[in-house]
Amino acid sequence: xxxxxxxxxxxxxxxxxWLLLLLVCLALVPLEVAR
Amino acid sequence: xxxxxxxxxxxxxxHKGGGRRIWFNLHSWVGLKLSVFMAFVCLTGTLAVLAHEIxxxxxxxxxxxxxxxRASWGEQVAAIQRAHPEWRINYLAAPHASRFAAKAATxxxxxRYRYVWVxxxxxxxxxxxxxxxxxxxLRNAHRHLMMPVWVGVPLVxxxxxPLLLSLVSSLYIYKRWWRGLLAWPRRERRRRFWGDVHxxxxxxxxxxxxxxxxxxxxxxxxxxxxxxxxxPEVPSASTDGVPSAADPAAIDRAVDQAHRxxxxxxxxxxxxxxxxxxxxxxxxxxxxxxRERANxxxxxxxxxxxxxxxxGSELDAHQRISEMADPLHFGSxxxxxxxLLWFLFGAxxxxxxxxxxxxxxxxxADAMRSAMRRGQARTGVNQHGEGRR
Numbered sequence: 001x002x003x004x005x006x007x008x009x010x011x012x013x014x015x016x017x018w019l020l021l022l023l024v025c026l027a028l029v030p031l032e033v034a035r
Numbered sequence: 036x037x038x039x040x041x042x043x044x045x046x047x048x049x050h051k052g053g054g055r056r057i058w059f060n061l062h063s064w065v066g067l068k069l070s071v072f073m074a075f076v077c078l079t080g081t082l083a084v085l086a087h088e089i090x091x092x093x094x095x096x097x098x099x100x101x102x103x104x105r106a107s108w109g110e111q112v113a114a115i116q117r118a119h120p121e122w123r124i125n126y127l128a129a130p131h132a133s134r135f136a137a138k139a140a141t142x143x144x145x146x147r148y149r150y151v152w153v154x155x156x157x158x159x160x161x162x163x164x165x166x167x168x169x170x171x172x173l174r175n176a177h178r179h180l181m182m183p184v185w186v187g188v189p190l191v192x193x194x195x196x197p198l199l200l201s202l203v204s205s206l207y208i209y210k211r212w213w214r215g216l217l218a219w220p221r222r223e224r225r226r227r228f229w230g231d232v233h234x235x236x237x238x239x240x241x242x243x244x245x246x247x248x249x250x251x252x253x254x255x256x257x258x259x260x261x262x263x264x265x266x267p268e269v270p271s272a273s274t275d276g277v278p279s280a281a282d283p284a285a286i287d288r289a290v291d292q293a294h295r296x297x298x299x300x301x302x303x304x305x306x307x308x309x310x311x312x313x314x315x316x317x318x319x320x321x322x323x324x325x326r327e328r329a330n331x332x333x334x335x336x337x338x339x340x341x342x343x344x345x346x347g348s349e350l351d352a353h354q355r356i357s358e359m360a361d362p363l364h365f366g367s368x369x370x371x372x373x374x375l376l377w378f379l380f381g382a383x384x385x386x387x388x389x390x391x392x393x394x395x396x397x398x399x400a401d402a403m404r405s406a407m408r409r410g411q412a413r414t415g416v417n418q419h420g421e422g423r424r
Contacts, residue, residue, distance in 0.1 A: 001403055003396025010067055010395055018071035021180065021190075028181035033167045035148065 058207035065197045065204075066391040073198075074388040076191055079177035080247075081381030084366055084374050086170035087131045093169060096152040096162030099136045106158030108305050109287035115139050115151050116280050118160040122149065123278060126306045129155070129318075132371060136161050188258040195251030202244050205237055212238050226397040233390045236383045243380040244387075250364040253356065263357035266350070270343045271306075271313030271333035281307035281314065285336040289314050292339060293332050303327045312337055322347030324368055325358040 008015060066073075082089070091097045106114075108127065115124060122141040130137050136152035141163075143149060148166035153159070179187025206212060215238045220231035237244075256262070286305065293300060293316050303318035304327060317331040329347035334340065350358060362368035366377025 001400040003393055003400050005396070006399040006403075007067065007070075007392045007396035010399060011070065012068070014068040015071055018069075018075075021072065022075055024182070025176055025180040029172070032171070032175060032181055033165070035166070 055208055055210075058204040062201055062204035062208055063391075063395060065200050066388065067395050069194070069197050070388050070392045073194060074385055074392075076177060076194055077381065077385040077388055079173050081378060081385055083170070083173035083177050084378045084381055086173045087135070089169040089173075091131075091135060094152075094162075094164050096164055097136050097138075099130075099134060099154045099156065099161065101133050102156035104156050106153075106155055107287050108290050108302070109283035109285075110158040111137055111139075111153045111155065112281065112286055112305070112307070113283035114153055114158050114160050115141070116283070119143075119151060119163070120280075122151070123309060124151075124281070124307055126304050127153075129303045140166070185258070189255060192251050192255035192258055195248045195255055198244060198248040198251065202241065202248060209234060209237070212241075226394065226401060229390055229394055229397065233387060233394055236387050236390070240380055240383045240387065243377075244384060246363060247384065250360045253360045254364075257357065257360075263351075263353040266329065266354065267345045268343070269315055269331040269333040269345050271308055271315045271335070278309045279311035281311040281336055285339070286314060288339055289334040289336060290316065292334070292341065296341065297332060297344070300330055300332065307336075313342070320347060324362050325350070325355070326361055329358050 111127060112124065115122070115127070119141065121144045125140040125142060127137060127139040137155045139151040139153065141149050141151050149163045150166055150168070151163045152161045154161050175181050177191070178184075179191060181187070182190070209215065212234075215234050218231065218235060220228050220235060222228055286307065290302065290305075293302065297320065299320045300316070301318045301320070302316050304316070306315040306317075308314065312335065314334045314336050315331055316334075317327045317329075319325075319327060320330040322329065325347035329350060330345070332344045333342045335342055347355075347358065366373045
C-alpha cells in the first residue's frame with residue numbers, strides 16, 4: 001500500500017487533465033525558444 | 036487489494052465534528068484533485084523568484100567582478116553599438132544586483148531576440164545570450180504555461196480560488212492554529228509526523244498564502260478585463276523614419292537632465308526609440324511598491340527637450356493596486372533578503388501541496404488496513420491467513 005500510488009489513484013480523472021496540461025506546456029517550449 | 040478506494044469524505048478523520056468535517060473534506064478534495072497543477076505552479080513560481088540568480092550561475096556573460104566605478108548609460112549603449120552595429124536596442128536595464136552585468140534586450144537584423152550583457156563598471160560587452168533563459172522559462176511556465184496569455188493567465192491565476200479555499204478551510208480545521216507555531220513535528224508515526232510538518236508549514240505560511248492568493252486573484256480579475264486603465268503615456272520623439280542607433284552622448288545628456296529635474300528618480304531602464312530620436316527612462320522614485328515603469332520621463336534626443344513624465348505617486352487607487360501586485364507577488368521590492376524570504380515561503384507552499392497529497396495517501400492506507408483488520412476479525416482469519424482453531 002504505497003501512499004503515493006494511493007494518492008495518485010485518488011486524484012481520479014483530474015490527474016490526466018493536469019498531466020496533459022503540463023505536457024502541452026513542455027511541448028510549447030521549442031516554439032518559445034524559436035521566437 | 037483492488038484499485039478502488041475510499042473517497043476523501045470517507046477517509047476523513049472520524050473524530051471531527053460535522054462543520055469541521057465539511058471543511059476538512061473541502062480542504063482534502065481541493066488539495067488532492069488540483070495537486071499536480073498546484074504543485075507545478077508553486078514550484079515554478081518559487082524558482083522564478085531566484086531565476087536571475089539561476090541564469091547568473093548558468094551564463095558566465097552575466098557574471099562581473101564588483102567595482103566602484105560606473106560606466107554611464109551612454110557608454111554602455113555605445114559599447115553595445117560597437118559590438119553589434121546591426122542590432123537594435125529595445126532597452127538597457129541596470130544590473131539585477133551586485134556582481135551582475137547590465138542587460139540589453141536587442142533584436143538582430145533577422146528579427147531574433149538576444150540579450151547583450153555589459154559590465155557596468157568597465158563599460159565592456161561581456162557577451163550575448165539567447166533570450167530564452169531560465170528566467171524566461173520559469174516566468175512563462177509559471178504565468179501562462181507557455182500558452183497564449185489570454186488562455187494561460189486566467190487558467191493559472193484561477194488557482195487563487197482553490198488556494199483561498201484551502202486557506203480558509205485550514206483555519207476551520209485547525210482550531211487555535213496559533214498554538215501550532217511552535218509545535219515541532221512529533222516523530223511517532225509517519226502520518227503524525229507528516230501531519231505535524233504540514234500544519235507547521237501551514238501556520239507559518241498563512242500570511243504568504245494569503246498574499247499569493249490575493250495577488251493571484253487580482254491577476255485573474257485583470258486577465259478577465261477588469262484591470263486598471265493603462266498608465267499615462269510618456270511621449271518620446273519619433274520621426275517615423277528609418278531605424279537608426281541612438282546617439283550615446285545624447286543619452287548621457289538626457290540622463291544628466293533627468294537627474295537635475297527629478298533627483299529622486301533612480302534610473303533602472305533606458306528605452307531608446309527605434310529611430311534613435313527619442314528616449315524614455317524609468318525607475319524608482321520613492322513611491323512605495325510600484326513597478327519601475329510607474330516612474331518615467333521621455334526626451335527628444337535631438338533637442339534634449341523633456342516631452343513628458345509620469346510619477347507613481349500620481350496614479351489612482353486602481354492603478355496603484357495594479358502596480359503593487361507584481362512587487363508583492365514576486366518579492367521584488369526589498370532586495371535579496373525579501374527575495375530569499377519569498378523563495379523559502381514559496382518552497383513551503385510547494386511542500387504543503389506535496390505533503391498534503393502524501394498525507395491523503397497515508398490516510399487511505401490506514402483506512403484500508405483498518406478495513407482489512409475488521410474483515411479478518413469478522414471472518415475469524417488472522418493477519419497470517421490462519422483461521423480459528
